[in-house]
Amino acid sequence: xxxxxxxxxxxxxxxxxxxxxxxxxxxxxxxxxxxxxxxxxxxxxxxxxxxxxxxxxxxxxxxxxxxxxxxxxxxxxxxxxxxxxxxxxxxxxxxxxxxxxxxxxxxxxxxxxxxxxxxxxxxxxxxxxxxxxxxxxxxxxxxxxxxxxxxxxxxxxxxxxxxxxxxxxxxxxxxxxxxxxxxxxxxxxxxxxxxxxxxxxxxxxxxxxxxxxxxxxxxxxxxxxxxxxxxxxxxxxxxxxxxxxxxxxxxxxxxxxxxxxxxxxxxxxxxxxxxxxxxxxxxxxxxxxxxxxxxxxxxxxxxxxxxxxxxxxxxxxxxxxxxxxxxxxxxxxxxxxxxxxxxxxxxxxxxxxxxxxxxxxxxxxxxxxxxxxxxxxxxxxxxxxxxxxxxxxxxxxxxxxxxxxxxxxxxxxxxxxxxxxxxxxxxxxxxxxxxxxxxxxxxxxxxxxxxxxxxxxxxxxxxxxxxxxxxxxxxxxxxxxxxxxxxxxxxxxxxxxxxxxxxxxxxxxxxxxxxxxxxxxxxxxxxxxxxxxxxxxxxxxxxxxxxxxxxxxxxxxxxxxxxxxxxxxxxxxxxxxxxxxxxxxxxxxxxxxxxxxxxxxxxxxxxxxxxxxxxxxxxxxxxxxxxxxxxxxxxxxxxxxxxxxxxxxxxxxxxxxxxxxxxxxxxxxxxxxxxxxxxxxxxxxxxxxxxxxxxxxxxxxxxxxxxxxxxxxxxxxxxxxxxxxxxxxxxxxxxxxxxxxxxxxxxxxxxxxxxxxxxxxxxxxxxxxxxxxxxxxxxxxxxxxxxxxxxxxxxxxxxxxxxxxxxxxxxxxxxxxxxxxxxxxxxxxxxxxxxxxxxxxxxxxxxxxxxxxxxxxxxxxxxxxxxxxxxxxxxxxxxxxxxxxxxxxxxxxxxxxxxxxxxxxxxxxxxxxxxxxxxxx
Numbered sequence: 001x002x003x004x005x006x007x008x009x010x011x012x013x014x015x016x017x018x019x020x021x022x023x024x025x026x027x028x029x030x031x032x033x034x035x036x037x038x039x040x041x042x043x044x045x046x047x048x049x050x051x052x053x054x055x056x057x058x059x060x061x062x063x064x065x066x067x068x069x070x071x072x073x074x075x076x077x078x079x080x081x082x083x084x085x086x087x088x089x090x091x092x093x094x095x096x097x098x099x100x101x102x103x104x105x106x107x108x109x110x111x112x113x114x115x116x117x118x119x120x121x122x123x124x125x126x127x128x129x130x131x132x133x134x135x136x137x138x139x140x141x142x143x144x145x146x147x148x149x150x151x152x153x154x155x156x157x158x159x160x161x162x163x164x165x166x167x168x169x170x171x172x173x174x175x176x177x178x179x180x181x182x183x184x185x186x187x188x189x190x191x192x193x194x195x196x197x198x199x200x201x202x203x204x205x206x207x208x209x210x211x212x213x214x215x216x217x218x219x220x221x222x223x224x225x226x227x228x229x230x231x232x233x234x235x236x237x238x239x240x241x242x243x244x245x246x247x248x249x250x251x252x253x254x255x256x257x258x259x260x261x262x263x264x265x266x267x268x269x270x271x272x273x274x275x276x277x278x279x280x281x282x283x284x285x286x287x288x289x290x291x292x293x294x295x296x297x298x299x300x301x302x303x304x305x306x307x308x309x310x311x312x313x314x315x316x317x318x319x320x321x322x323x324x325x326x327x328x329x330x331x332x333x334x335x336x337x338x339x340x341x342x343x344x345x346x347x348x349x350x351x352x353x354x355x356x357x358x359x360x361x362x363x364x365x366x367x368x369x370x371x372x373x374x375x376x377x378x379x380x381x382x383x384x385x386x387x388x389x390x391x392x393x394x395x396x397x398x399x400x401x402x403x404x405x406x407x408x409x410x411x412x413x414x415x416x417x418x419x420x421x422x423x424x425x426x427x428x429x430x431x432x433x434x435x436x437x438x439x440x441x442x443x444x445x446x447x448x449x450x451x452x453x454x455x456x457x458x459x460x461x462x463x464x465x466x467x468x469x470x471x472x473x474x475x476x477x478x479x480x481x482x483x484x485x486x487x488x489x490x491x492x493x494x495x496x497x498x499x500x501x502x503x504x505x506x507x508x509x510x511x512x513x514x515x516x517x518x519x520x521x522x523x524x525x526x527x528x529x530x531x532x533x534x535x536x537x538x539x540x541x542x543x544x545x546x547x548x549x550x551x552x553x554x555x556x557x558x559x560x561x562x563x564x565x566x567x568x569x570x571x572x573x574x575x576x577x578x579x580x581x582x583x584x585x586x587x588x589x590x591x592x593x594x595x596x597x598x599x600x601x602x603x604x605x606x607x608x609x610x611x612x613x614x615x616x617x618x619x620x621x622x623x624x625x626x627x628x629x630x631x632x633x634x635x636x637x638x639x640x641x642x643x644x645x646x647x648x649x650x651x652x653x654x655x656x657x658x659x660x661x662x663x664x665x666x667x668x669x670x671x672x673x674x675x676x677x678x679x680x681x682x683x684x685x686x687x688x689x690x691x692x693x694x695x696x697x698x699x700x701x702x703x704x705x706x707x708x709x710x711x712x713x714x715x716x717x718x719x720x721x722x723x724x725x726x727x728x729x730x731x732x733x734x735x736x737x738x739x740x741x742x743x744x745x746x747x748x749x750x751x752x753x754x755x756x757x758x759x760x761x762x763x764x765x766x767x768x769x770x771x772x773x774x775x776x777x778x779x780x781x782x783x784x785x786x787x788x789x790x791x792x793x794x795x796x797x798x799x800x801x802x803x804x805x806x807x808x809x810x811x812x813x814x815x816x817x818x819x820x821x822x823x824x825x826x827x828x829x830x831x832x833x834x835x836x837x838x839x840x841x842x843x844x845x846x847x848x849x850x851x852x853x854x855x856x857x858x859x860x861x862x863x864x865x866x867x868x869x870x871x872x873x874x875x876x877x878x879x880x881x882x883x884x885x886x887x888x889x890x891x892x893x894x895x896x897x898x899x900x901x902x903x904x905x906x907x908x909x910x911x912x913x914x915x916x917x918x919x920x921x
Contacts, residue, residue, distance in 0.1 A: 021673065021684035022048050029604075029628045029652045031055070032680065033076075045070035054100075057081040064110075066090040071097050083107035083129070096121030103127040107153075111135055114142040124148055131155035131179065138164070144171045151177035155203070159183045163192040175199065181226070182206035190243075193218040205229050205251070213237040219244070226251040228276070233258050238268040245271055253278035253300065263289045276300035278324075284313060291317035298322040302348075305329065311336040319343060326350040326371075333358040342366060350374045350395075356381070363387030371395040373419070382407035395419040397443070402426060406434045417441040421467070424448055428456045435459040445469040445493070454481040461485050468494035469532070489525050495534025495560065524550035532558040548574045556580040569594040582606040593620035606630040615639065619646045628652040637661040637691070641672035644679060654682040659690035660700045664708035670701060766797040768857070768905055769816045771840040772826035773833075776861060780826060787898050794905055796824075810839065817843050821855065822905055828861040857904050859885045 024046050028034035033054040037046050042061035049056060051073045064086045071077070077098050087109040095101065095118075102124055111133040119125070125146050136158040143149065149172040159165055162185060169175055178199050185207045196217060201224040204212075209230050214237070222244065227234070228251045238244060247269060252262070253276045266289040274297065275290055282304045290296065291314075299320045306313075306325065311334040317323075318340050330352035338344065338360040346369040347361065354375040361370065362383065368390050378400040385391065391412055401423040409415065415436050425447040428434060439460045445467045457463060463486055468476065476494065483489070523531075528551050548554065554575045559582070569592060572578065578599050583589075589610055595617075596602070602623055612634040619642060626647050636658045644650060660666060673681050687700040695703065768788075772780050780798075788794045797820050803812040813836075817823055823844035831837045844856050885904065890897035 021681045022046065022050075023685045025049060026682050027652070027680050029630070029654070029682070032651065037061070049074065051076070053077055055079045055081075058085070060084045062086055064088055066094050068092075068094055070094060074098060076100055079103040079105075081105040082109070085109050087111060090118055092117035093120045095119060098122065099124065101125055105129040106133065108132040112137070114138040116141040116144075118142060119145050122146055126174075127151040129153045130157070133157055135159065138168050140168060141171070143168055146172050148174055150174050153177075153179040154183065155179045156182040160185060162188055166193050166197070169197075170195070173198070176221075177201045179203040180207070185209055187211040187213070189213040190216045190218045196220050200224065200246075202226070208232060209234060211235040211237070214243045215239050217243050220246065222246055224249040224251075228253040228255065228278075231256045234261050236261055236264045236268070238264075241268055241270050244269055247272055249274040251276045252280065253303075255280055259283075259285060262286055266290055266293055269293055271295050274298040274300075277304070279303040282306070287313065288316045291320065294319065296320060298324075300324040301328070303327040307331055309333045309337040314338065315340055317341065321366075322346040324348040326352070329353050331355075333360050335359045338364065345369065345390075347371070357384035361385075361388070365389060367391050369393040372399070374398045376400055378402065380404065380408045382410070384408060386411050388412060390414055393417045396423070398422045400424055404428055404434060409434055409436055413437060415439055419443045421445040421447070427451065428453075437461065439463055441465040443467045446472060448473050449476060450474075451477040452479060452482045454479045455484050457483060458485040462488055464488055465491045466493070468492075469534075470495065483523070483525055486525060488527050490527060491530040492525065492528055493530075493532040495532070523548060526550065526552060528554055530554075530556040533560070535559065535561040547571055551575055552577070554578055558582045558584075560584050561586050570598075571595065572598045576600070578602055580604040584609045586610045591617050593617045593622075596621040596623055599623065601625050604628040604630075608632040608634065611635050613637070615643055618643050621646070623647055625649050630654045631658070633657045635659060638665045639669040641669045644672065644676075650679050652682065653679050655687065656683045658687075660687055661691045662689035662695035662698055662700065662703040663692065664705065666700070666703070667705040667708040670703060670705055673701065764819060764821050765795075766802075766816070766820040767794040768822040768824045769797040769820035769840075769844075770824050770826065771837060771844070773828060773831040773837050775830040776826055776828050779861065784826070788901065788905075792898070792902050809836065813840050813843055817847060822857055823847075823855060824857045824859060824905075826859050826861060827864070829864070832864070857885065857901075859887065859901070860889075861887050863888055 022035070022037075024039045024042050025035050025037035025048070027050075028036065033050075033052055035049055035053045035056045037049070037056070037058040038060050040060055040062065042058065042063060044063060045058060045066065053074060054076055056074070056077055056079070059081050062085070063082075066082070066087060066089070068091045071080075071094065074097060078100055080098065080101055080103070083105045084107065087106065088111065090111070092115060095104070099121060101122055104122065104125055104127070107129045108131070111130065112135060114130075114135060114137070116139045119128075119142065122145055126148055128146065128149060128151070131153045132155065134157065135154065138159070143152075152169065152172070152175060154165075159180065160183065165180065169178065176198055178201070181203045182205070185204065187210060188204060189211065190213060193216075197219060198221055199219060200221050202219070202222060203226040205226050205228040207230060209227070210232055212227075212234060217240075223246055225244075225247060234255075234257050248271060250265075250269065250272055252265070257265075270293070272293045273295055275293070277286070277290065278300050279302070280286070282301065290299070296317075296319060299317060299322070302324045303326075306328040307330065309325070309330060309332070314320075314323075314337065320341055321343050323338075323341065323344055323346070326348045327350070330349065331354065333354075338347070338358075341364070343366055344364060345366050347364075347367060348371045349358075350371050351374040354372065354377060356377055357372065357380065361367070363386065365387055367388050370388070370391060370393070373395045374397075376399065377396070380396075380401065382405065385394070385408065388411055392414055394412065394415055394417070397419045398421075401420065403425060404420070413436075416438055418436065418439060418441070421443045422445075425444065427449060434456075436459065440462055442460065442463060442465070447470055449468065449470065450473050452468075457466075466486070466489060470476070483492075531551065531554055548557075548571060551574055555577055557575065557578055557580070561583070572595065576598060579601060581599065581602060581604070584606070589612070591607075591612075596605075597620075600622065603625055605623065605626055605628070608630050609632070612631065613636060615631060615636060618629075619640070624647075627649050629647070629650060629652070632654055633656075636655065637660055639655070639660075644653075673684050684701060685699065689695045689698045689700055689703065770780065770784070785796070789796055797816045799812070799816070802816065803809075804815075807815075817840070823840075825831070825837075825841050825844070841856075847855055885897065885900055887897065
């Protein structure tokens with residue numbers, strides 16, 4: 001009997017196909033409609049992608065073929081990324097199910113041919129990426145379904161004919177972006193374009209282009225043209241400036257044209273605003289031609305090996321407002337080399353070899369953005385930024401600065417963003433304080449700042465974002481009042497910090513207890529919403545309740561600590577609005593449920609990499625709003641599934657990289673993962689067991705839990721015995737008393753549940769209610785209705801015609817039966833299989849039993865055996881009703897058949913049945 005019990009148990013388990021986890025994909029923790037299936041071992045599109053997905057990425061796999069059924073049912077999908085695969089064949093109409101798709105990425109595959117029906121159904125597609133394939137042929141009708149296509153990237157293929165490309169893209173009337181870079185195109189001539197195009201951006205970079213000729217206005221809306229990385233000399237032939245009147249951006253970077261070609265290009269442009277001459281053979285004549293375009297505003301001269309910028313090189317470029325000189329290995333700029341640029345607002349001097357701020361930028365009053373990142377500047381002089389009253393963004397990152405004197409910023413009263421990360425700064429000038437009244441963003445991360453004095457930020461009252469992260473110092477000491485004045489600060493990141501307070505200058509040592517009592521004065525930041533801190537063991541062994549005091553509006557908290565001994569249970573009482581909490585890298589932490597109880601609105605909790613051995617503390621943590629729980633890389637071996645019952649809002653769970661044990665202690669958790677339909681368990685199919693040794697490396701969900709319920713012999717005996725009794729008793733009752741039991745059952749049901757219908761006193765407004773299956777509808781319309789309503793004049797009730805719209809179906813059935821004198825059931829094989837037909841005859845039978853009148857007429861359309869009849873029809877035999885009619889038995893006596901039906905419909909009439917009801921004998 002025990003094997004029988006085991007079999008029954010397995011049959012009752014939910015099927016593994018219902019598992020709310022994906023075999024080869026993962027769901028984004030913040031967006032359940034974003035699916036990522038970037039698994040290298042994948043060889044076809046996963047079949048278990050949720051139908052509700054709006055974003056699907058199947059990238060970096062070994063998929064070679066896309067089949068017609070691969071995306072069936074994904075009607076809500078908007079973005080599909082199939083990049084970086086081995087796809088060489090896409091079957092016709094593969095994307096026909098993706099009616100909502102707007103972006104399709106097939107970058108870096110092995111397609112060679114685009115067929116007529118490859119993109120069928122993509123009527124809403126706006127972006128199509130086909131770059132880096134081997135496409136040499138595109139069928140003329142391939143893009144015909146793409147009526148809303150706006151952006152097409154064909155970069156890095158084998159297309160050689162512009163005329164063929166134009167003919168194909170002409171089927172996309174909304175196309176504005178076309179990338180043909182790195183194709184074997186040798187010429188682009190207006191004669192190859194028979195009609196004007198709506199293209200606004202055209203890329204022809206990295207092509208062997210030798211001729212560019214415009215003799216007609218085929219690009220009336222062209223705004224951006226990219227011709228970079230063309231190493232052959234180009235024959236430029238534009239007969240009229242008006243043909244490029246809309247051009248605003250031109251990229252000529254890394255080109256090797258002759259000076260004459262550049263001059264011809266510049267002479268044909270009259271509205272150009274942005275020009276890139278990066279990595280070209282730069283000379284004064286070339287710049288004079290470029291800057292001769294009166295509308296030019298942005299000039300990119302990066303990567304041109306300009307070691308010294310003399311005072312005359314940019315003389316003709318006085319109208320430029322944005323200048324990029326990055327990556328030139330500049331060591332010096334002439335004192336007047338930029339002074340002629342009186343309208344310059346943005347200057348980029350990144351990645352050069354400057355050792356000090358150039359004198360030439362002083363008093364450039366038009367500057368609003370200046371980048372000196374990636375140089376070798378070690379010291380700032382007080383007058384370096386003098387006269388830059390309008391400067392809003394200053395980037396000094398990745399230099400060798402050791403300190404910041406307040407005098408440096410005396411003229412930068414409009415500065416809003418200051419980036420000084422990756423320097424060697426040890427301290428801010430705390431004697432006078434840096435005065436930047438409009439500063440919003442300060443990034444001082446990765447410096448050597450070891451101490452922040454009182455009031456160091458007091459003259460930065462508008463600061464909203466402050467980053468003091470650093471991995472190069474052992475600890476950063478905070479003084480009482482360090483953050484005074486930062487009433488608008490929204491984001492603070494600092495590490496590592498010592499969570500005790502060093503005394504203000506000139507004050508003697510304080511006890512550790514007093515230091516902890518002053519923690520509230522460190523983080524008294526009422527507007528702070530995001531806090532990221534790192535704490536080290538050597539400086540802090542106790543988390544006090546005051547640590548987060550003053551952070552009433554905190555919503556995001558990230559704590560990285562190498563040691564947490566005993567966090568105060570009231571630590572989070574000061575952060576009632578916390579939505580996202582992340583605590584990582586603790587060594588010996590045993591959190592209690594009371595720690596999280598104040599976090600009643602917490603939505604995301606990440607406790608990864610904390611060496612946690614149990615998550616039972618979550619059972620009483622009162623995290624009723626928690627939606628995302630991440631517990632990766634801990635030491636959890638057994639999971640109590642009752643924990644998740646205490647998290648009613650949980651939708652996302654990640655327990656990957658934990659040392660699970662494969663024994664019966666995890667059986668309930670395994671079954672919870674299988675049967676739960678609310679929580680997505682990320683990577684559940686990849687969870688592996690670490691113990692016992694016999695199961696090491698085995699997938700957790702493949703552990704056979706059947707024997708966990710068979711370990712106790714007595715329990716199995718009791719269950720098996722009960723199962724036998726429960727099986728034999730119904731069998732005995734059915735064999736000997738089935739008809740009497742059925743009669744008593746239906747009589748009781750009629751008495752209890754349907755006397756109320758008779759009590760309603762429903763008027764009998766129909767002669768008969770016709771109960772039939774939709775498959776027999778043709779016979780009802782062709783034979784029954786013309787005869788009974790047409791010739792005989794009976795008033796019939798049919799569900800499709802007489803049911804009241806909006807009323808429940810069951811209520812309509814009950815009303816129809818009790819408002820009709822008779823119920824005529826048209827019985828066939830299909831009728832016996834219909835749930836609603838069974839309910840209709842069941843209700844009619846209840847009325848028959850209740851009123852003791854023959855109100856039920858059975859009309860058999862075809863021969864039926866007794867085994868096919870439900871208990872409701874066999875019950876009629878028990879009642880010995882005699883009103884049975886057989887259409888198949890009427891044969892050629894149809895008139896006599898309809899006469900019998902007429903007599904049966906007459907009140908109180910009972911005729912001997914022309915065909916006996918099938919029997920059980």
